Amino acid sequence: MGMKILVAEDEPLLRRLIQIRLEKDGYEILTAKNGHEAIEVITKTDDIDLIVTDILMPFMTGLELVSILKSMNKTIPIIVLSSMSVEKTVLEAFRLGANDFITKPFSPNELAARVKRVLEEVGNTTK
Amino acid sequence: MRNNTTLKGKFYLLYKQIECRKGFLKGVFIAAFILSLLFSLLHPSIVKGGVALKKHKVARKETLYSISTKYHVSVSEILKANNLNLSSKIDTGLLLIIPSTQPSNVDRGNTIIYHTVAKKETLFKIATKYGTTPNNIIQLNKLTGNNLEVGVTLIVGYKNNQITQPLNEAVVLPQKDNTGDGNSVSNTATEVADKIVGLGEPDKGKNRQVEEKDPNGGRTHEVKTRAPQDDPRNKKGEYRNLGDYFKYSSLPLLILRIGAILFILAIVIIAVVILTMRTNKTIDDNKKQQFDKFFQDLVAQIIFTDKENETDEFEEEFTHEQAKLIEEFEREFLTIPFFRQVAIDRLIEVYKSLSGLAAKRVENLYYEFDLVNDTLRKIKSARWEEKVRGIREVEQMHLRQAYKQVYGLINHPNEMLRYEAQLAVLSLRRARHLSFLEKLDTPLSAWQHMNLVAKLKKIPNYDVRNLNKLLDSPNPSVNVFAIRMIQDFNMVKNVPEVQRMLDHPNEDVKVAAIKTLSYLHNDKSILKLLSAYPGESERVQSEILKYIGVTGSGEHGGMLRQLIGSSNTNISHAAQEALALMSYQPLDELNLLLDSKTTESTKALPESGNI
Incomplete structure (x- = not known):
């Protein structure tokens, strides 16, 4: 596999748990504490295959991150994590270009499954 | 033991800290430097020697002695301050540094020379005698004119205790008339030096009064000296001990010096405290990082353990390795x-x-x-x-x-x-989530109402049954809460209960009920409200008018029009608003009514009770 996934989440323990869970599936994980850091990592690393981002983060929210990536013409698939399952937020995330939306609380295994599916979908469309 | 922070480690951290905080330390050092400079300026020895420096350009016919008397310093002090000796040439135009001023002469145990005025003595005569000028004597004694009274004692100058100037001797240095620019005093200076050496013993004895006979007659001059042992300072002008320093030093200067010392002390203490805190913080940060790593890995290991038998997941035991960790x-x-x-x-x-x-x-x-x-x-x-x-x-x-x-x-x-x-x-409740409010006897704010509703909506399968019990609560704020809940959750079935609340004695409850009834429209509500209207307070009446505005039909338009003319401005405004709220009411008609109200303001209008 060896696909690169960027995990942007402000809560350190959760970030680490997501990292460890996804590493178990053989992905290479990069992490960021907030949207700013995520942008930095993305500009430095070319071959990121997927971004998993929380919505509520300091300095730059997940939704801002998604819209900035869109304006940068980055076509990296994004999975948005949020504790706000408000319809408006979900729709906004999809409108901005998110590929999937996971509501907290979530099961790490569910996240892993969705990551796998999104990567497969993107792989199929690019082929 | 794992992750032990050794002493060596602490020192390393401190070093790292200092390295990282160069800017901060620089600031501290600069501050300390400025402060020590300030402090040193205030130090007595520097005050003595440095503060009162003056410069003097030697004029024609001026001698070293005339300069010394002008500034009330000794010749030797001038020589010392200018790195000269008695054989040096003092030319016209030479810039001399005058080391000290008049008050310090007295301060440092110098002797005041007094002269008692004799008959026929003039200022000029006395000045010439003591090698000074009449103006100088006037200044020293704060005289208003040139007239002198016989028997008056005048200050005529100062005498240095360390190097005593001759008093009765020819104090005016012989001046060599020279047509050239330079007034050479070199020869005479040597002579004076000899004399100075001869008379060089400082006066000894306590508060001695010297009576010296003047060869010219009954003129006397008194010399009052302060004995060297009375002077709290040594020859360098420094105090012998701290006690003397505090005893004799002038008060403002003393306060300044103490202030400066305290200030420096405070700065040093603060710097030490900040450094210590920062070092501790680094150590803490280090420990925190260790904690994070250990904790994260431990939690991850426990969360992501694959169990073969998933059925006993709620009573699972940790593996031996996990238990150890x-x-x-x-x-x-x-x-x-x-x-x-x-x-x-x-x-x-x-x-x-x-x-x-x-x-x-x-x-x-x-x-x-x-x-x-x-x-x-x-x-x-x-x-x-x-x-x-x-x-x-x-x-x-x-x-x-x-x-x-x-x-x-x-x-x-x-x-x-x-x-x-x-x-x-x-x-935490599993069912009838709001029933705890039945036991509430403290007021519930609108803010808390919002919080409770938001929290309730997050609970899956939240249960809002039995709101009627809250309507019966003796706590009016709970009644209001229940009424608003009926509105928020659109519980049309509960409308009769809300109507019942119109009879509640509390005004807040009534107003909340009217508002909710205007949302959950029911034909019976308006009748109940209209019958209640006359006996209600102004606030409730206004709310009823608003209700009519929101829900009312044309049949109540007449009533509102009448009430616009009410002598009570609040009721009048409420009626205006209600009319504006009625969708069928064109705005121009309202304006027309308002115009007629202003023109017929004196016209008798029906009282609210007559409706």
């Missing part, structure tokens, strides 16, 4: 209260974000680390903010065993605390 973690970190709290916060955050088996395992860890007792202890704490923290933890970890304790706090006098307890109770 847990024990080590507890020993290393959980003996420190700070890390216990961090562990609680982190686990709660993850518990909120994860679901299913992962969440259950997080909960298990919370119990395994015995953090649940920390939370329960907080609720018992005497400090309200600690209690609030405990309540939040109870709510977030769903600790149902603490329900009773939290329930006991819903009427706490501290508003923050009781609101927090109410929210926790709401989310």
Whole structure:
């Protein structure tokens, strides 16, 4: 596999748990504490295959991150994590270009499954 | 032991700290430098020698002595200050440094020379005698004119104790008339030097009065000296000890010096404290990093354990390896209260974000680390903010065993605390989530109402049955809450109950009921409101008019038009608003009515009771 996934989440323990869970599936994980850091990592690393981002983060929210990536013409698939399952937020995330939306609380295994599916979908469309 | 912070490590950290904080240290050093400079300026020895320096350009026919008397300093002091000796040439135009001023002459144990005025003596004569000028004597004695009275004692000059100037001798240096620019005093200076050496013994004895016979007649001059042992300072002008320094130094200067010392001390202490704190912080940060790594790996290992038998997931036991890690973690970190709290916060955050088996395992860890007792202890704490923290933890970890304790706090006098307890109770309940409000006897704010509704809506399958019981509560704010809930949750079935609340004695309850009734429209409401209108207070009447505006039909338009003319401005405004709210009412008609009201303001209008 060896696909690169960027995990942007402000809560350190959760970030680490997501990292460890996804590493178990053989992905290479990069992490960021907030949207700013995520942008930095993305500009430095070319071959990121997927971004998993929380919505509520300091300095730059997940939704801002998604819209900035869109304006940068980055076509990296994004999975948005949020504790706000408000319809408006979900729709906004999809409108901005998110590929999937996971509501907290979530099961790490569910996240892993969705990551796998999104990567497969993107792989199929690019082929 | 793992991760031991050794002394060497501490020093390394301190070094790193200093390296990182170069800017900060630079600031401290600059401040210290400026302050020491300030302090040194205030030091007595420098004050003595440096502050009062003057410059003098030697004029024609001026001698070293005339200059010395002009500035009331000794010749030797001038020579010393200018790195000259008595054989040096003092040419016209030469710039001399005059080392000291008049007051310090007296201060440093110099002798004041007095002269008692004899008959026929003039200022000029006396000045010539003492090698000074009439003006100088006038200044020294603050005289107003040239007239002198016989017998008056005048200050004519100062005599240095260390190097005594001749008094009766030819004090005026012989001046060599020279047509050239330079007035050479070299020869005469040597002569004077000899004389000075001859008379060089300082006066000894205490407050001695010297009577010296003047060869010209009955003129006397008194010389009062202060004995050297009275002077608290040594020859260099420094105080012999700190006691003398504080005793003789002038008060403002003393305050300044003490202030400067205290200031420097404070700066040094602050710098030390800041450095220590920062070093400790670095050590803490280091320990925190160790904690994070250990904790994260431990939690991950426990959460992501693959169990062969998933059926016993709720009573799962830790593996031998996990148990060992847990024990080590507890020993290393959980003996420190700070890390216990961090562990609680982190686990709660993850518990909120994860679901299913992962969440259950997080909960298990919370119990395994015995953090649940920390939370329960907080609720018992005497400090309200600690209690609030405990309540939040109870709510977030769903600790149902603490329900009773939290329930006991819903009427706490501290508003923050009781609101927090109410929210926790709401989310801990399994059914009839709002029934705890039946027991509420403290007021419920609109803000808390919003919080409760928001919290309720997050609960899956929330249960809002039996709101009628809340309508019967003796607490009016709970009645208002229930009425608004009926509106928020669109409970049309409960409208008769709300109508019943129109008979409630409390105005807030009535107003809330009218508002809710205007949302949950019912034909019977308007009749009830109209019949109640006459006996109601102004506020309730206004609310009823608003109701008519929102829900009313044309048949009540006439009533509103009449009320616009009411002598009560509030009722009149409410009627205007209501008319504006009525969709059928064109705006120009309203304006017309308003115009007619202003023109017929004196016209008698029906009282509210007549409607």
